[in-house]
Amino acid sequence: MTKQDPEKKKRRKDLLDIDSISVEEIDFLVKTAQPFKELFTRSVKKVPTLRGKSVLNLFYEPSTRTRTSFEIAAKRLSADVTNFSVSQSSVVKGESILDTIDTLQSMKVDYMIVRHSESGVPNFIAQNTHASVINAGDGYHAHPTQAILDTYTLKEVFPDLTRKKILIVGDILHSRVARSVSTCCRKLGIEIGVLGPGTLIPDSRPDYMECFKDYATAFAWNPDVIYLLRLQRERQQAYFFPSMREYHNLFGITSNRFETVKSEGIYIMHPGPVNRGVELIDEVMTYERCLINQQVENGIATRMAILYWLQPGENKIRKPNTEIRGKS
Amino acid sequence: MSEPSLSKTHILDEKDINHKLRRIASEILEQHPKTPLAFVGIHTRGVIVADRIYNVLIEDRKEMVKGSLDISLYRDDLDNLGSIPSIKNSDLPFEIEGATVILFDDVLFTGRTIRAAINVLTDYGRPAKIELAVLIDRGNRELPIAPNYTGHTIQTSKKEHICSHFHEIDDEEGVYKLINSERAS
Numbered sequence: 026m027t028k029q030d031p032e033k034k035k036r037r038k039d040l041l042d043i044d045s046i047s048v049e050e051i052d053f054l055v056k057t058a059q060p061f062k063e064l065f066t067r068s069v070k071k072v073p074t075l076r077g078k079s080v081l082n083l084f085y086e087p088s089t090r091t092r093t094s095f096e097i098a099a100k101r102l103s104a105d106v107t108n109f110s111v112s113q114s115s116v117v118k119g120e121s122i123l124d125t126i127d128t129l130q131s132m133k134v135d136y137m138i139v140r141h142s143e144s145g146v147p148n149f150i151a152q153n154t155h156a157s158v159i160n161a162g163d164g165y166h167a168h169p170t171q172a173i174l175d176t177y178t179l180k181e182v183f184p185d186l187t188r189k190k191i192l193i194v195g196d197i198l199h200s201r202v203a204r205s206v207s208t209c210c211r212k213l214g215i216e217i218g219v220l221g222p223g224t225l226i227p228d229s230r231p232d233y234m235e236c237f238k239d240y241a242t243a244f245a246w247n248p249d250v251i252y253l254l255r256l257q258r259e260r261q262q263a264y265f266f267p268s269m270r271e272y273h274n275l276f277g278i279t280s281n282r283f284e285t286v287k288s289e290g291i292y293i294m295h296p297g298p299v300n301r302g303v304e305l306i307d308e309v310m311t312y313e314r315c316l317i318n319q320q321v322e323n324g325i326a327t328r329m330a331i332l333y334w335l336q337p338g339e340n341k342i343r344k345p346n347t348e349i350r351g352k353s
Numbered sequence: 354m355s356e357p358s359l360s361k362t363h364i365l366d367e368k369d370i371n372h373k374l375r376r377i378a379s380e381i382l383e384q385h386p387k388t389p390l391a392f393v394g395i396h397t398r399g400v401i402v403a404d405r406i407y408n409v410l411i412e413d414r415k416e417m418v419k420g421s422l423d424i425s426l427y428r429d430d431l432d433n434l435g436s437i438p439s440i441k442n443s444d445l446p447f448e449i450e451g452a453t454v455i456l457f458d459d460v461l462f463t464g465r466t467i468r469a470a471i472n473v474l475t476d477y478g479r480p481a482k483i484e485l486a487v488l489i490d491r492g493n494r495e496l497p498i499a500p501n502y503t504g505h506t507i508q509t510s511k512k513e514h515i516c517s518h519f520h521e522i523d524d525e526e527g528v529y530k531l532i533n534s535e536r537a538s
Contacts (some may be wrong), residue, residue: 336432
């Protein structure tokens with residue numbers, strides 16, 4: 026092979042958050058995702074890139090679409106996929122994370138896709154395994170693959186993203202999606218606005234985030250995209266806002282606001298799953314500038330690009346059973 | 354490889370390249386006077402070789418289609434690569450099933466690229482026949498693969514590097530042999 030490709034990109038072992046990756050790496054992943062999407066139109070949708078490699082979905086938190094998206098991505102790269110679902114595992118019997126990782130390490134797993142309700146768990150796992158670790162969402166911290174697939178989706182609509190405006194609506198405080206998406210947008214020169222219940226907008230937000238009190242002022246800012254966050258009912262035990270109906274009336278895309286969205290040609294994005302009648306009304310789902318289904322399709326291509334890029338380390342990180350336990 | 358220690362030996366210039374490509378074109382015409390042909394160039398410079406030969410032949414025979422393919426996802430050495438190539442779109446806008454395909458590449462070396470390209474093609478369908486045309490055959494095969502059409506054959510050692518440049522994407526045109534002079538001396 027005598028090809029010299031100036032567009033080569035150095036590989037990494039793990040993908041844990043958006044902060045630690047560069048703009049060039051984001052660009053590379055977005056660019057690489059595109060040919061993967063083209064594969065989906067072939068009669069044989071699989072490529073042999075990760076043949077013989079094993080990918081483990083390690084989900085400590087319920088997830089259907091992210092897990093399925095990773096599963097399809099890995100299978101289309103010919104990897105073997107195992108789903109480790111916590112409700113049926115020894116974790117409920119009291120095994121620590123480190124012991125679980127040792128067990129999985131012994132099974133010679135090459136890639137681990139980790140989701141956990143505690144922030145930082147994927148980083149901890151990454152330090153303790155030779156396998157490549159991909160953060161599929163940890164606590165309130167990060168969801169990097171979502172941010173990259175959203176960047177890819179944005180890029181399909183706007184080839185030049187600089188100075189475009191994205192309005193993120195919802196629970197900014199608890200959302201790892203908001204954190205990763207805004208960090209990614211910031212890196213790419215996109216302007217960011219946030220809108221949501223006062224109780225769910227962090228006081229310590231960065232200066233570059235424009236904060237709006239209602240849709241009237243937010244629409245006056247002329248956003249190109251409205252990014253609706255899912256209202257995470259399972260996380261909200263405390264009373265951050267009075268009711269779902271009130272949330273919809275104040276922060277959802279109602280019929281009135283949908284008229285403005287259509288007349289201004291604003292794109293709609295949502296990481297899924299959608300709560301119809303809460304974040305948006307039914308009609309939005311069939312709106313021609315609703316990118317939600319495109320996000321799902323791009324999710325598979327982006328995750329294939331990420332798996333293609335990462336390189337598992339040597340099997341020499343640490344010997345099991347020799348270090349202090351109890352960190353987990 | 355550090356820049357200063359490289360010595361560059363000229364193998365083919367622009368005129369030679371065009372001459373060799375025309376000869377390949379006439380051989381293809383001889384072999385396939387009537388069969389419809391699918392030209393497939395391997396990214397990056399195989400695409401240029403395919404284009405040029407296609408343009409020569411289009412005057413004499415009309416039944417031809419062309420496409421390109423990228424073999425990055427079919428490489429057998431990805432585990433060992435510290436840096437990874439960006440992937441280009443494979444563009445095969447015709448039915449591979451039953452087609453007579455000619456693969457084009459600039460330099461044939463170990464044969465592993467061609468092995469990968471054959472696998473890509475067969476994932477699109479079952480071609481009636483696959484042939485191979487290369488501008489340079491530099492030997493040192495690691496797989497039982499032989500070209501049907503060869504522009505130029507040279508003897509090389511595995512440590513040498515053969516590079517081709519074309520006007521379409523490079524500043525100059527020509528084929529060169531690069532040797533690390535420290536190693537050579």
